[in-house]
């Protein structure tokens with residue numbers, strides 16, 4: 001079997017176009033422009049690229065983008081004061097503090113200072129609790145993007161065996177909660193799971209989010225399974241820099257029913273879902289009906 005390739009780039013373009021349509025309608029009918037504030041502390045090169053891309057995508061869908069770049073030496077009090085200002089600003093509907101923060105800053109304290117209604121990353125402890133108890137929340141962007149692609153491919157997910165490899169707060173845990181919310185039978189596995197291959201082989205849906213290049217190989221994939229690769233690993237092969245996922249693509253694609261490539265799979269969906277979350281936050285804050293299909 002050769003797997004169907006799930007085109008995240010095309011899907012993300014569709015989501016962004018839907019968001020842009022809703023933005024135009026909000027402007028026309030309510031005089032509202034959804035606004036996203038992104039805070040970057042320090043000079044991490046990868047974070048700088050992410051923030052630049054987020055800014056461009058935000059503008060492209062017609063939203064307002066507010067960028068705050070602070071020096072690596074910024075103190076906690078100054079950062080918390082900026083978050084307080086953004087929390088109080090009615091033009092700002094979404095706030096994202098780019099992670100990782102420099103070591104002297106307490107990420108949990110900073111994230112939990114964000115108004116949960118503006119927490120478009122879904123990292124605030126209130127949103128984590130709401131998601132875990134099946135209540136309406138802001139949902140982390142990467143798992144939300146994976147869920148959208150899975151629903152699009154399968155239709156209903158109820159009753160399917162889902163295995164999530166990875167237990168991070170950003171991807172693994174919320175991904176498992178979302179799949180449970182769609183009535184999958186969910187297993188969370190990780191780098192120390194015994195007989196990982198056997199566990200993975202039970203999966204109708206296999207989500208790889210361990211952060212280890214090409215760790216999931218074809219022999220761990222059930223024939224016909226859907227494989228979602230969240231990994232983005234920069235490696236060197238044959239003297240060239242290469243981007244690979246947590247899945248060994250060639251061997252897995254030979255067995256799977258459907259698979260997301262790296263790049264061009266989950267990656268583009270993350271920013272699209274950030275925009276979708278900003279739209280959702282704007283609608284909720286203003287007591288308006290939120291667009292269907294853009295939330296969990």
Ligand code: GUN
Nearest residue numbers: 096097098099100121141
């Ligand atoms: N750094 C890497 N991924 C993310 C993300 O999804 N959100 C934030 N805030 N920082 C990140």
